[in-house]
Amino acid sequence: MANKSKSSVSKPLCKWKPGQYVKELELLTTIVSEPVYYCRDCGRVAAQKKWLCKPERLVSRD
Numbered sequence: 001m002a003n004k005s006k007s008s009v010s011k012p013l014c015k016w017k018p019g020q021y022v023k024e025l026e027l028l029t030t031i032v033s034e035p036v037y038y039c040r041d042c043g044r045v046a047a048q049k050k051w052l053c054k055p056e057r058l059v060s061r062d
């Protein structure tokens with residue numbers, strides 16, 4: 001198991017600094033690739049509530 005835990009990012013995406021999206025691209029990909037929630041405040045999406053400041057469940061279209 002690779003333990004590359006240099007990133008201690010657990011802040012909501014909403015609070016990330018612009019450069020952080022580049023640095024944490026792998027994490028970002030994990031967070032947004034299968035979105036379940038969106039942020040009512042800034043429109044970001046994430047798989048888990050904890051990544052958003054005003055999480056709201058995405059409504060499925062079917």
Ligand SMILES: [Zn+2]
Nearest residue numbers: 014039042053
């Ligand atoms: Zn937000």
